[in-house]
Amino acid sequence: xxxxxxxxxxxxxxxxxxxxxxxxxxxxxxxxxxxxxxxxxxxxxxxxxxxxxxxxxxxxxxxxxxxxxxxxxxxxxxxxxxxxxxxxxxxxxxxxxx
Numbered sequence: 315x316x317x318x319x320x321x322x323x324x325x326x327x328x329x330x331x332x333x334x335x336x337x338x339x340x341x342x343x344x345x346x347x348x349x350x351x352x353x354x355x356x357x358x359x360x361x362x363x364x365x366x367x368x369x370x371x372x373x374x375x376x377x378x379x380x381x382x383x384x385x386x387x388x389x390x391x392x393x394x395x396x397x398x399x400x401x402x403x404x405x406x407x408x409x410x411x412x
Contacts, residue, residue: 315399316347316392321407324362328355333402342397344376345388362405377404 315335320328328334336350345368352359359365362374368388370376375384379393379401395401 317402319402319404342392343389373408375406375408
């Protein structure tokens with residue numbers, strides 16, 4: 315089981331209070347994880363990735379095991395600790411401003 319932590323506004327949209335657990339088929343990649351998340355919570359489609367291109371939306375970041383995976387290719391395999399469920403995959407709303 316993969317553990318996914320969503321930012322507050324996406325937890326509200328998905329109507330979940332805490333982290334989400336997902337069954338993700340091997341290989342456990344960024345894309346496979348997001349596909350499983352959107353399949354389970356269809357209301358999240360288009361909020362994390364663009365509907366058409368499936369590219370990460372601006373101001374959304376991905377982290378796993380304290381590493382920023384936001385600029386990694388979508389087919390990047392997640393770290394073993396995330397696949398084992400000991401560490402979460404984090405979807406973070408980035409902050410901007412001056």
